[in-house]
Amino acid sequence: MALNKTIINKVMEKTKHESAIREFLMNLIQFESESPGWWKARYNEFLEKACKGGDHDADN
């Protein structure tokens, strides 16, 4: 399903200072709009990736 722009805009606005959370939520929204089915593994994957990215930023 095409994404509702209002959702995107709200997420973007609420995460403007938190890029990792923004990317994480956008991944989830994209996933939910396109890929029904097994979700837990994908959620965990996105979460791990987002936190790894956060670590990377923090390290830098």
Add this chain to the structure above:
Amino acid sequence: MRITNIDIMNYRQYKSLSLEFPESSQCDLHILVAQNGVGKTNLLNAITWCLYGVEPHLSDDTEDLGLPKLNLTAIDEAKAAGKDVEYVEVAIRAEDGYKCITYKRRLPVRIKPNIFEEIAKEVFTVTVATPDGDPKVYESREETKRLVDRYMPEKIREYFYFDGEQLNNYFISTRKGKVKEAIFSISQVDMVNLIYKRLGEIIGDKQREAGQKAPDVKKVKDDLDECENQIQRIENNIRDLEEQIAKSELIIKENTEYLKGEDNLPELEEKYQELKNAQKSLNQEKKALMESIYSFVRDMKIALTYYSAAKDTLNIIEKKERENALPPNIDKGLLLKALNEHVCTICNQPLSSSEEKHIKRLLDSFQVSSETSHLLMSIRSELERIVISAESYAEAKNKIVSTYKNIERQLNIIGAELNNIETRLNSITDKEEIKRRFTERKDNERAKQINTEKLGAAKEQLKRAKAQWEQLKIDLDKAMEKETECSRIKQLIGFAEKARAIIGSVEKEMMDEVRQKMEERTTHYFLELIWKKNTYEKIVLTEDFQLDLIHKDGYSCVGTCSAAERCLLALSFTLALHEVSGFNSLLFIDTPVARVSDINRINFAKVLCDVSYNKQIIMTFSPDEYSPEIRKIFEPAARTSIQLSMVDEKVTIVS
């Protein structure tokens, strides 16, 4: 997304039909006009069959007759051509930006004289073409469904493709729940809610995982610290004990050196004291013995003096006893009285002659008087004691003499030992120092023994404590490793909780905004569409998303408004839903004004024209519906205006 083409082959009335919906810079409005029965509603069915494999808008005639999907002319032609199989096919081409997407459904049908058998499952494919590469064809159910749902989800299809004749049923009670569902589904609040819930589940999983892994590092560390302190205490104790033992050994050694050749004065004094006590005890015993000897001599003098007389007297008594010469212990006077009075002196009964004879014989046998007999019996035990004492004299005297001699001998031995010890003690010059050193050595020997035992126990305790420390160290290392893992999980939980809070606030805002906007925009469209401008105040959605039409006087009137008004209400709701949701897909309305007439139709046309500036709208009308008033508004705005008609009442074509 907008539909650019619909190609229909052999589907119901449509033998071969290609419709094109080119884009316009103005209104994206497309009109199809056809008589009843030509296939307006089946055009809607063709779309839903192609996309979802369902035909929800079949007319009663079609259902009653059980006509096949395969076009009747196509059947005739296939038979004539000797074909065994013919195909029904609908293709919808759409554009989404630079992507061109083609949805195609194909159904093979076996041609038999009177049966048209669908011989295999429908084949549904979605082809996605981009300017960058070759078109990609998707055939799996999962992939094709995803590509349909992405643009026109089946569960909300009735808000894209709907039959105007059924609009008035939209808000009857059985559909109430669907309003909320539709709003949340199209505006994707339900998707946001799903993300919120699923994140909650992920957080729960992570918390459980962290709970399982969470080590009590502090506890293990505290235990380790306590163990280290314990080891320290034991080691200090061992050191102290070793020092004390060494000190005792030194004192013992020094005193042993000093006391070399000396009598053990404390022991000697102790022995002396013991002997003195024994001497005292023996003297007391001797004194008591002497007293018993005096008593013995006194008693023996009496016994020996009267022995001979006592012996003779006893012999006489014994002899009289043997001869029955001693009367029994009865009063002889009583017997005489009974004989004289002929009455028993005890029971006072008269005596018989035989009883009296017996008493006379008894009295004749007694040689001594009763008084004498009593006297003899009373002195007998004393006489016996005198005789026994006198006869045991020698033995008793020997025993006493022996005891006396034994006491005397012991006293002599003790006296000699005491004299010896006194001599030795008198020979010691520095008694106090020697005594102190002996005591000190003895005390230290005892202390050394106790401390040596304590040292052994402490060393064993130290060994156990060190083993415990080793284990705790391993536990701590493991706990530290787990803590690192745990802290990683906690980081994930923190991150997910933050993301969940954000998506939760998005959901809350969306719900509030969507409801408010839906109210505003539905009211707006409804008031634009109806001619009664002063009858209705507004449309409200309750907290539970129940739709209600509020009269100017303030009361609810959704249940009492006309069928036409309900149609316009449904249309208003749908238009508002598309607008508020931001869902950019087309709107296909079959016979939108079937139940609407007069001025409402004009309003309807104006509103739809306005909406088509931002949204593709395809509408089908019957010629009657497409009245001059509507035509006047739609004709200038419509990008395409297509007339459909039938050939031989079998095939629909574009006129």
